[in-house]
Amino acid sequence: MNMNKIKGFFRKTFDYICKYKEIILLALPFLVLDLTTRIFFPTSFVSFWYIIPNLFTILWCFLILGIVLSFKRKIGCKIYVLILVCAVFIFLLNNVYYSMTDNFFDFSLMEMASESTSYIFDTFLKAKIWIYLVCLVVMVFGIWVLKMIPNKKENDYKNLMVVFVLFLVFHSFIPMLYGKANNELTWNTWKNKRNVYINFNDNNKSMAITGLYEYTSRNIYVTFFKPKKTNNQIELNFLEEVFSKENTSSSNEYTGIFKDKNVIFVQLEGLDSWLLTEKDTPNLYALMNNSFNFTNHFSYYNGGGSTFNSEFAVNTGYITPLSYNQNAYTFNKNLFNYSMANMFKDAGYLVNAFHMNSKEFYSRGINYSNWGFDNYYGLKDMVNYRDNSYMLDTELVNNETFYDLMFHSDKRFVDYIITYSAHMPFNQSKGVCKLILDREKEASLDSEELEVLTPQTELTEEDCARLQANETDKMVGLLIQALRDNNLYDNTVLVVFTDHYLYTLNDMTILDRYKETDNNLINHTPFFIWSSNTKKKEIKEVTSQLNILPTVLNLFGIDYNSNYYIGTDALSNNYKGIVLFSDASWYDGNVYVDGGMVTNNQHISSEDLERKNSYIDYIIKKNDLVLKYDYFKILANNAKNLE
Numbered sequence: 001m002n003m004n005k006i007k008g009f010f011r012k013t014f015d016y017i018c019k020y021k022e023i024i025l026l027a028l029p030f031l032v033l034d035l036t037t038r039i040f041f042p043t044s045f046v047s048f049w050y051i052i053p054n055l056f057t058i059l060w061c062f063l064i065l066g067i068v069l070s071f072k073r074k075i076g077c078k079i080y081v082l083i084l085v086c087a088v089f090i091f092l093l094n095n096v097y098y099s100m101t102d103n104f105f106d107f108s109l110m111e112m113a114s115e116s117t118s119y120i121f122d123t124f125l126k127a128k129i130w131i132y133l134v135c136l137v138v139m140v141f142g143i144w145v146l147k148m149i150p151n152k153k154e155n156d157y158k159n160l161m162v163v164f165v166l167f168l169v170f171h172s173f174i175p176m177l178y179g180k181a182n183n184e185l186t187w188n189t190w191k192n193k194r195n196v197y198i199n200f201n202d203n204n205k206s207m208a209i210t211g212l213y214e215y216t217s218r219n220i221y222v223t224f225f226k227p228k229k230t231n232n233q234i235e236l237n238f239l240e241e242v243f244s245k246e247n248t249s250s251s252n253e254y255t256g257i258f259k260d261k262n263v264i265f266v267q268l269e270g271l272d273s274w275l276l277t278e279k280d281t282p283n284l285y286a287l288m289n290n291s292f293n294f295t296n297h298f299s300y301y302n303g304g305g306s307t308f309n310s311e312f313a314v315n316t317g318y319i320t321p322l323s324y325n326q327n328a329y330t331f332n333k334n335l336f337n338y339s340m341a342n343m344f345k346d347a348g349y350l351v352n353a354f355h356m357n358s359k360e361f362y363s364r365g366i367n368y369s370n371w372g373f374d375n376y377y378g379l380k381d382m383v384n385y386r387d388n389s390y391m392l393d394t395e396l397v398n399n400e401t402f403y404d405l406m407f408h409s410d411k412r413f414v415d416y417i418i419t420y421s422a423h424m425p426f427n428q429s430k431g432v433c434k435l436i437l438d439r440e441k442e443a444s445l446d447s448e449e450l451e452v453l454t455p456q457t458e459l460t461e462e463d464c465a466r467l468q469a470n471e472t473d474k475m476v477g478l479l480i481q482a483l484r485d486n487n488l489y490d491n492t493v494l495v496v497f498t499d500h501y502l503y504t505l506n507d508m509t510i511l512d513r514y515k516e517t518d519n520n521l522i523n524h525t526p527f528f529i530w531s532s533n534t535k536k537k538e539i540k541e542v543t544s545q546l547n548i549l550p551t552v553l554n555l556f557g558i559d560y561n562s563n564y565y566i567g568t569d570a571l572s573n574n575y576k577g578i579v580l581f582s583d584a585s586w587y588d589g590n591v592y593v594d595g596g597m598v599t600n601n602q603h604i605s606s607e608d609l610e611r612k613n614s615y616i617d618y619i620i621k622k623n624d625l626v627l628k629y630d631y632f633k634i635l636a637n638n639a640k641n642l643e
Contacts, residue, residue, distance in 0.1 A: 022148040026068070027061040029084060029142040033091040034212040036134055041098045043208045044358050046193075052177050053211035059170050060213035066163030073151045080149065084142045088135050090216045094207070095131050102365060104203040104215070107223040108333070178209070189327055201330045202363045235625050242563060242622050243635065249550070249562040254571045256557025258531060262408075262492040263344075263556070264415040266476065267310060268526070270422040271469050272502040274514035276526050280466045281473035283480065287494065287530045294570060296542045296589055297527035298520075298579045299500045308362040310499035311418070313545035315340045315371050317565035321624040322584060332367045335633040338564040340549050341372035344414045347558050350374055354402060355418040356390045373416070377405060391432050392439070393421040393475035397482055407486045417479075421471040424504035426464035433464035436471055462510050465502065490532045495552055497545070498525035519592055519599070520581035529555065541577035542589040543570045564632075566623050578612060586616050 034057045038048040046053075064083050068076045090105075097105040178194035189195055196205045200222050207215045271281070278285045299310055300319050312328035313319050316336045320328045336342065341351040351372065356379040359365025368376035379390050382401055389395060396402055396417060406415050425431040459467070483489040501523050502511065511517050515524060527543065529552070543551075546567030553560045554569045562568060568575060578588045585594040592600040596613050604612075625631070 022150075023065060025145045025148050026065055026080070028145070029138045030061050030064065030087055030213070031057065032134070032138055033087055037091060037095055037212050038208065041095060041104075043204050043360055045205045045208045045360050050209070052174060052193075053209055053214070055174050055177075056214040057211040059167060059174065060211075060217075063163060063167045066167070067160065068149065069152070070156045070160035070163065072153060072155055073149055075155070076149050076152070077146050080146065081142070084139070087213070088138060091138075091212065092131065092135055094212065094216075099128055099131065101369070102204075102359070103369065104207045105219075106203055106333075107219050183325065199330060201332055202366055204360065204366065205363070231629070236629065238621065239625055239629065239631050243631075245563050247561045247563060249554070249560055249569065250572065252554070252569075252571060252573050255554050258493050258555045259557040260412060261531065261556070262413050262415075262488060263552070264417060264479070264492060264494050265314070265340075266479075266494060266496045267307075267314070267416070267418045268422065268472060268496065268498040269307065269419045270424075270500065270502045270504060271419075271472060271498045271526065272511075272515070273498075273524050273526055274511075275422070275466060275469040275502070280469050281476075283473045283477040284496065284526075287476070287480075287496065288526065288528045290536050291528040291530035291534055292537050292539060292571070294527040294539045294543045294547075296540055296577070297497070297525060298523045298542065298544050298581075298587070299498055299525040300545050300580075301500050301503070301523055301582060306500040306503075307418075308364075308367075310497075310545055311364075312367075314497070314548045315416075317546060317549045317567060318623055318627060319546065319566070319580075320582075321627055322582065322620050323624045324628070326627070329362045329364075329367055331627055332363055332370050334370070334627060334630045335636060336371055337632050337636060338560065339371040340416075340552070341368075341374075341414070343553060343558055343560065344556075345372055345374075347556070349412045349414050350408060351414040351416070352377060352405065353416040353418070354379075354396060354406065356380055356393075356395065356420050375405075377402065388435060389439075391420055391423075392435055393419045393472045394478060396475055397478040403482065407482060407488060409486060409488065419472045419475065421475075422465070422468045422502075426461040426468065426505065428459040428464060432468045432471065433459065436467055461505055461507050465505070465510075493529065493531045493555075495529050495548065497527040497548060501525055519594065520583070520585055521587060521592065523581065539570060540589070541570060541575055542579050542587060543567075543577055544579040546580075547577075566619050578615070580616055580619065584616065584620060586612070588612065 034053075035048065038053065042048060064080075068080045068083075070076075071079060094105045097103070175194070175197055178197055179192075181194040181198055182189045182192040193209050196202060196209060200206055200218055203215075203219075206218070210218065268284075271284075275281060276284055276288065299306075300313050301309065309320050309328050312331075316339050320326065344351050351374050353364070353368050353373050353376045355364065355377070357364075358378040358380045359368075359376050361378075364378070365376050379395060379399060379402060383390065383399060396419070397406070406417075407413075421432045421436075423432065425433070427433055428437055479494075480489070483492050501515075505511065508517070511522065516522060527548070544567065546565070547570040548567075550560060550562070550565050550567055550569045551571055554571065570577065576588075578586055580586050583594070585592065587593070591598045591602045591604045591609075593609070593613065596609075598604060598609070
C-alpha cells in the first residue's frame with residue numbers, strides 16, 4: 001500500500017513535469033544561476049535549501065516568464081534573450097567579485113568606477129574558469145529552449161497586468177516569512193533575517209536569504225533609487241565646524257618610541273579585572289606589570305554585541321550611537337579612512353585579524369574589510385574541526401594555518417587577535433570549561449597518570465571563569481614564545497585590552513565580591529601596552545576604548561588629526577581623562593555624574609561640572625552625527641572635488 005502511494009506520487013510528479021516542461025525548461029537557466037551562486041559561494045548564515053530565497057527566485061522566474069509569454073513569439077524570444085543576458089551578467093558580476101573579495105557585488109562601487117576600472121578588469125581576468133563555463137552552458141541552453149516559447153500571434157496585455165499584480169502581492173508577502181524585525185539593541189540582532197532584509201547592510205547575508213535576483217533588485221534600489229535621508233543643515237554645519245578645528249595632537253616624550261615595530265592587538269573576551277591575577281593568568285599578569293598599565297580603564301558597553309562594540313571603538317575611534325538605536329556592526333558601508341588598519345597600512349604595515357569564529361559572525365568579514373584590513377581570518381572558516389576545540393584560545397597559535405599567517409619576518413605587521421575562551425557558559429558540563437576538563441583528562445590518561453584531572457566536586461561558575469581565563473592566558477604564553485622563536489620578541493608591541501566586563505555570569509553576586517557594581521564603574525577592565533624594552537609605568541588617569549587608537553598612533557609615530565577621533569592620546573602631557581558610558585553618565589576619576597548630577601559624594605565646582613557636562617554632550621553629538629551622515633565619505637568627496 002505504501003509502495004503504491006510512493007509510486008503514485010512519483011507518477012503524478014512526472015506527469016506534472018511533462019505537462020509543464022516548457023515552463024520548467026524556460027525557467028531552468030535562471031534557477032541554475034541562482035542556485036550556483038548560493039551553493040558554490042555558500043555562507044553559514046543559511047543553507048541553500050532555505051525556503052525563502054528559493055521562493056523569491058521562483059517568484060522572479062514567474063515574473064520573467066509571465067512577461068515573455070504575454071507577447072508575440074518573436075517579441076517574447078527577444079525579451080527572453082535580453083533578460084537571460086542580464087541574468088548571466090549579474091551572475092558573472094557577483095561570482096567573480098566574490099571569488100576575489102569574499103563579498104558579493106555592491107552597485108555602490110559604481111561611484112568609484114572611474115578610479116577602479118583597471119582593478120575590475122583585472123578581477124575578471126583572474127576569475128575561476130568554471131564561472132565562465134557556467135555562463136556559457138546557461139546561454140547555450142537558454143538559446144536552445146527558445147523553441148519552447150509558444151507561437152502566440154497577439155500580445156496579451158491583460159495577462160501581463162495579472163502577472164505584475166500577482167508578483168507585487170507575493171513580493172510583499174514573502175518578507176513576512178522572516179518573522180518580526182528586532183528593534184532592540186541585542187547581541188544577536190545581526191542574526192535576525194528580517195533585520196538583514198530591511199537594512200541591506202550585509203551583502204553576503206542578503207544574498208543568502210534572498211537569492212540572486214531579489215538581491216540584485218534591492219541592491220539597485222538601495223544604491224540608485226532609495227530616497228536619501230534628508231540632511232539637517234544645522235547638524236552638517238556643526239560637523240563642518242568640528243572638523244575645521246585646529247589639530248590639537250602634539251608630540252610628547254612617548255611619540256614614536258615604537259616606530260617601525262610590529263604590533264599585536266589582543267582583545268580579551270570577558271577577561272575582567274578580577275581575573276587578571278598572578279595565579280589565574282600568570283602570563284598576562286607578568287606582561288601587565290612590565291608595561292604602560294592603564295589602571296583606571298573602562299570598556300564601553302552599549303546594548304547588544306558588546307564585544308563588537310569594543311572592536312568598533314578600537315578600530316574606528318567611534319562608538320555605537322547614543323542618540324539613536326543602531327548597532328555598531330550595521331555601519332559596514334560607512335567610510336573610515338582613518339581607522340587603525342588604514343593608518344598602519346599607509347605607514348607600510350600588513351594588517352590582519354584573527355578569531356576562531358567565522359567571518360559572518362557580526363558581519364566581521366565585511367566590517368574588517370571596510371576598516372582596511374588586508375584579511376579577516378576565522379579559524380572556523382579555514383579549518384574543519386570534528387569537535388568544538390576551535391573555541392580554545394590556544395588553537396589560535398597552535399594551529400599551523402594560523403601560525404604561518406600571524407608571524408612575518410619580512411614585513412612589518414599588525415595582528416588583531418580576538419580571543420574567545422573566557423566566554424559563557426561557565427559550566428563544567430558544556431562549553432569551554434568542559435573542553436578544558438576533557439583535554440586535561442585526556443592528557444592525564446595519555447601520560448598514564450594514576451590520578452585523572454577530573455574534579456571530584458562540582459565546579460562553580462567562578463571556578464570555570466578562572467579556568468577559562470587561564471586558557472586565554474596560555475594562548476598569550478604561546479604567543480610570546482612564538483615571538484621568541486621567530487626572532488620578533490624585541491621588535492613587537494602587544495596592545496592588550498578586554499572587550500567588556502564579565503556580565504555574562506548567571507550569578508552576578510560574584511562581581512559584588514571583586515569590583516564596584518552599583519553603577520557604570522562596573523565596566524572597569526584591564527588595558528596595557530607592552531614591549532620587551534618598555535619601562536613600567538602606571539597611568540592612573542581614566543581611559544576608555546576610545547583612547548586606545550590615538551594613544552597607539554602616537555607611540556608608533558604615526559601622524560594623525562585629533563579631530564578625526566572622539567578620544568585623545570592618554571599619554572599626552574595635557575591629557576585629562578574622562579570616560580563616557582552608554583546612558584550618557586560619565587566619570588573623570590573623581591566624580592561619577594549621572595543625569596548631570598554628581599552621585600558618588602565627591603566634590604566638583606559648579607563651573608567644572610557644567611563644562612564637563614557640555615563636553616560630554618559635544619562628543620556624543622559629534623560621535624552620532626559622524627556615523628549618521630557617513631561624514632568621512634563627505635570629507636573624501638569634498639577633497640576629491642577640490643583636486
